[in-house]
Amino acid sequence: MNKDHEPRIVAFLCKWCSSAGSDMAGVSRLEYPPNVIPITVMCSGSVSPIYILSAFNLGADGVLVSGCHPGDCHYIKGNMYARRRMAFLKELLPYLGLEPERFQMSWVSAAEGVKFTQIIKDFVAQLKPLGPQTYLRRSL
Amino acid sequence: MVKISDVRQEAKRLLEKGKVRGVVGYVPGTRGGWAIPYLIQEAERAEQLVWDPTCVHNLALFVVEEKKEQAKQKEPDKRPLAVMVKGCDSRAINVLLQEKFINREEVVLLGVSCENSGVVDRRKITHLLHGQQAGEIRFGDNGNIVVVVNGERRIFDPQEVLADRCLECQYNFPVVFDYFYGEKIKKTPPAPYAQVEKLESFSLEKRRQFWEEEMARCLRCYACRSVCPMCYCAECVVDPISFAVEPTTTAEEKAKKIKWIEKSPLLSENFVYHLVRAIHLAGRCVDCGECERVCPEGISIRLLNKKLEREALRLFNYVAGTDSQAPSLLSTFQETDPEDFIW
Numbered sequence: 231m232n233k234d235h236e237p238r239i240v241a242f243l244c245k246w247c248s249s250a251g252s253d254m255a256g257v258s259r260l261e262y263p264p265n266v267i268p269i270t271v272m273c274s275g276s277v278s279p280i281y282i283l284s285a286f287n288l289g290a291d292g293v294l295v296s297g298c299h300p301g302d303c304h305y306i307k308g309n310m311y312a313r314r315r316m317a318f319l320k321e322l323l324p325y326l327g328l329e330p331e332r333f334q335m336s337w338v339s340a341a342e343g344v345k346f347t348q349i350i351k352d353f354v355a356q357l358k359p360l361g362p363q364t365y366l367r368r369s370l
Numbered sequence: 371m372v373k374i375s376d377v378r379q380e381a382k383r384l385l386e387k388g389k390v391r392g393v394v395g396y397v398p399g400t401r402g403g404w405a406i407p408y409l410i411q412e413a414e415r416a417e418q419l420v421w422d423p424t425c426v427h428n429l430a431l432f433v434v435e436e437k438k439e440q441a442k443q444k445e446p447d448k449r450p451l452a453v454m455v456k457g458c459d460s461r462a463i464n465v466l467l468q469e470k471f472i473n474r475e476e477v478v479l480l481g482v483s484c485e486n487s488g489v490v491d492r493r494k495i496t497h498l499l500h501g502q503q504a505g506e507i508r509f510g511d512n513g514n515i516v517v518v519v520n521g522e523r524r525i526f527d528p529q530e531v532l533a534d535r536c537l538e539c540q541y542n543f544p545v546v547f548d549y550f551y552g553e554k555i556k557k558t559p560p561a562p563y564a565q566v567e568k569l570e571s572f573s574l575e576k577r578r579q580f581w582e583e584e585m586a587r588c589l590r591c592y593a594c595r596s597v598c599p600m601c602y603c604a605e606c607v608v609d610p611i612s613f614a615v616e617p618t619t620t621a622e623e624k625a626k627k628i629k630w631i632e633k634s635p636l637l638s639e640n641f642v643y644h645l646v647r648a649i650h651l652a653g654r655c656v657d658c659g660e661c662e663r664v665c666p667e668g669i670s671i672r673l674l675n676k677k678l679e680r681e682a683l684r685l686f687n688y689v690a691g692t693d694s695q696a697p698s699l700l701s702t703f704q705e706t707d708p709e710d711f712i713w
Contacts, residue, residue, distance in 0.1 A: 279649045284630050286642075300705075310705075315649075317707070318652045318678060318681060321681045326645065334713060335712045366641050368639065
């Protein structure tokens with residue numbers, strides 16, 4: 231397996247916390263790996279599992295879903311719904327033989343720029359030894 | 371034992387009095403004594419109703435289909451529809467009630483008990499009879515199944531001939547009904563999730579190999595979706611062909627429809643299709659096993675649904691279709707939901 235492979239991560243960040251958190255990392259000039267493609271969504275509760283599966287299908291090596299901490303959701307309870315939904319996906323993907331490290335979920339608040347950079351660093355470090363994700367990737 | 375004459379009598383009475391617009395039940399099929407689902411609208415035909423181990427179909431599907439059909443009518447028939455339901459069918463009805471797809475007044479449920487048995491698996495019977503036609507299949511004593519072949523009476527152990535889903539079933543009598551026939555015998559299967567646990571015990575590599583072999587066979591005929599009473603969406607998100615195109619649909623609107631996956635049955639697309647379907651059935655699937663029965667390629671679709679059924683039980687202590695008043699699994703949450711997987 232190609233150890234030099236640079237993993238591509240698709241990150242679904244909620245507009246109110248995690249996206250602001252990544253912004254915080256930016257304005258604080260914190261360095262983190264450039265492997266992540268951020269997609270801002272209105273709420274982590276709006277992330278349908280098909281977004282994640284589609285990301286894998288189109289060639290993502292890892293997918294991160296990030297939302298507000300429980301109780302901090304801008305829409306009161308969107309992240310709580312996301313937590314249930316993602317728990318199922320987290321169980322289902324390894325059951326079908328996809329490495330469990332490839333899909334992660336995190337809570338990042340608007341102030342946690344440092345936590346955000348740490349998550350990306352850890353995620354990239356976990357994905358590197360796995361090599362490219364070809365299992366769900368479309369081969370057209 | 372279910373006295374079928376009682377069911378027939380009730381169905382006849384309901385039809386004669388015009389209380390229902392039809393009775394969905396099982397009638398003898400044309401081939402080898404296998405029952406077929408049938409919508410009875412004339413009182414005299416109620417005599418044809420049967421209840422035996424070949425009544426494999428989930429009749430909740432016909433409630434969904436009829437509801438869609440009536441919605442198209444200019445003057446819909448407002449009378450309820452009577453349906454024969456076994457344990458799994460009644461749970462499917464419960465999920466439909468829970469999701470407010472139907473109202474309780476729209477159906478009259480003729481509940482029949484599977485007694486201490488269940489329905490048979492056609493593949494298993496064909497295998498055991500070496501391709502011979504079964505003349506008649508009926509319930510025997512102690513959950514045994516009696517099969518008549520060429521006039522000869524043979525008795526099979528339920529373990530040999532029952533469908534896998536019935537061997538793993540814990541709801542062998544209806545949970546919601548208006549009329550009930552038969553006895554409520556609570557049975558506890560030895561290990562309802564044995565197959566899921568077996569697959570989980572494999573290594574990641576072996577699981578991947580197993581699913582690749584399964585998914586590579588999928589033709590994407592969508593039989594599993596068509597037969598599923600829970601797959602009632604008019605437009606299926608993973609099937610671009612099902613998008614409703616009307617004369618007024620503009621080119622721009624057509625272009626805006628997101629095509630999540632390709633139509634061609636590639637391995638990767640099959641994976642996404644089945645994963646999405648499994649996720650959409652999480653906390654809704656009642657394990658009636660129809661998807662696996664109709665699959666022309668014999669893909670173990672139930673293994674996917676069963677896994678999520680077990681996770682719903684393990685993580686959220688939730689069993690689909692047992693309570694029509696409770697909120698559905700994914701439209702509610704608890705403060706104490708597990709979150710140890712979240713960074």
